[in-house]
Amino acid sequence: MTVRNAEIAEIFDHMAALLEIQGANPFRIRAYRNAARTVDDLPRSLEAMISEGEDLSKLPDIGKDLAGKIAEIVDTGRLEALEEMEKQVPAGLVDLTRLPGLGAKRVRALHDELGISGLDELRRAAKAGHIRELSGFGAKTEQRILEALSRRAQEERRFLLSDVEDIADRYVDHLKAVSGVREVVAAGSYRRRKETVGDLDILVTCKKGSPVMERFVEYDEVDTVLSQGTTRSTVVLHSGLQVDLRVVAQVSYGAALYYFTGSKAHNVAVRTIAVKKKLKINEYGVFKGKRRVAGKTEREIFRAVGLPYIEPELRENRGEIEAARKRRLPRLVSSSDIRGDLHCHTEATDGRNSLEEMASAAKALGYEYLAITDHSKRVAVTHGMDEARLRKQLEAIDRLNSRLRGLRLLKAMEVDILENGKLDLADGVLKDLDLTVCAIHIGLGIGRDKQTERIIRAMDNPHFTILAHPTGRLINQRAASDIDMERVMEAAVERGCYLELNAQPERLDLDDVHCRMAKDMGLKVAISSDAHSADGLGCLRFGVDQGRRGWLEAEDVLNARSWPKLRRLLARS
């Protein structure tokens, strides 16, 4: 039996929710939540760590007790403490706390006073007008509960970063045009460039009397105004995205930007450092007693607590604070480091543009090289190429290269990895390529061991260069296929192969956590657009964002090198 880290994290989160409803010590509840997060962020499976005899209590936020509980879950697939808890607290109450406006205390009251233990009972009680009769509840609360229950039909979801970017750009422009407004910036997980965004936080500084709050709630994409105050308001857009606006004075701009960029876990950790220095950090500044000692810029905030500036993408409390203290923060890769793109398609298979058009788009981006990687025959729906068609394309690339100045097209292929681990094209033609991008498109769910073996067997082929979109996940659509990433990465290092960070906004595969793991293992990563059109080359920057979240530096990125240097790395001895 295999237990995934995500399942363990879920159990701890569930424990936290049950404890909260029981009215347990809030710090104990937080301990479970923190542990869930640690477990969720781990690149390696806890099951493997246990079988290798590692001491889990050395992990942050995991102590002796929770290490024991993890071992129990891995061992038995169950957690006795959870089962005990479930006997005392009806499971349906946890669902109730997920409704906006209902927390543990109110859910407890609903249960104790009205005997409500699930969503259906809640709906009935609200419709019958029983909820308004409880002390601490009123008619408005009852109404909000009914609204929340009807909204719940349209399932809560997180939005792709690229989709939120369009929405954020428009909203920011709208607010910038309001009189008296000085700064407008989107903060939160959007600024940290998380692959998905739950809600958008916008920060504004403005002169006194600016009508920015009114303009914010009147914006034509607004569907519902959830709250409106003088410094903070919340709306839901027609798209379903929730947007918060915070207004602060210019003198607090840096403090507020820092505060609202988060992450929460990062902020809490830095605040704890501040407390030890007898300082207080809030969204208005850093305070020594009543005196503000920092606040205008983020750099001031960091300086006040004795830390160097930490990039937003790193602010997840995943070791960046310790690295900052030791002055060992990575110098993160940026889009300007990228010298070329190693994965794109043309009209020969499922792309939209010709070789020439792709080449000229790459040149416009300032690239030195562009690898043409059309599909191989196995992926028939894309009109995948056989050996003969590939030969013709290689000749066309030769002809075009002889005319091109400042850009080199690389001869390449997105070769399918067959179910037996063989590559989809004959070695005779693969040997004439500059590189291959090898991928699984068929048989994504064959199981962990088989899938891992399949990939490693493919890497045994000396013409295998880069493993494309390694897990095959599609965000919000298809789960990552189950592979032993650690073994795959080890195999790649041993054989001189590489892994791709596919920059398609719905792929972002490798993800940030796996990028960090690759870096720690000394494995270089190709950040590639997988563009299917000339315009599509531009999405490579979303891959750079995720690489930055995974602590990647230019040194760790294959295509942050000139062609002569890259060519040496691609050659397998």
Place this chain on the structure above:
DNA sequence: GCCGTTTTCGGCCCGACTGTTTTCAGTCG
């Protein structure tokens, strides 16, 4: 339940908005 330049006990981040309240609890981020 975790953690330690306050180290095995006693802390554990901080403020805004809402609704139900006569001064604040609950929720949220």
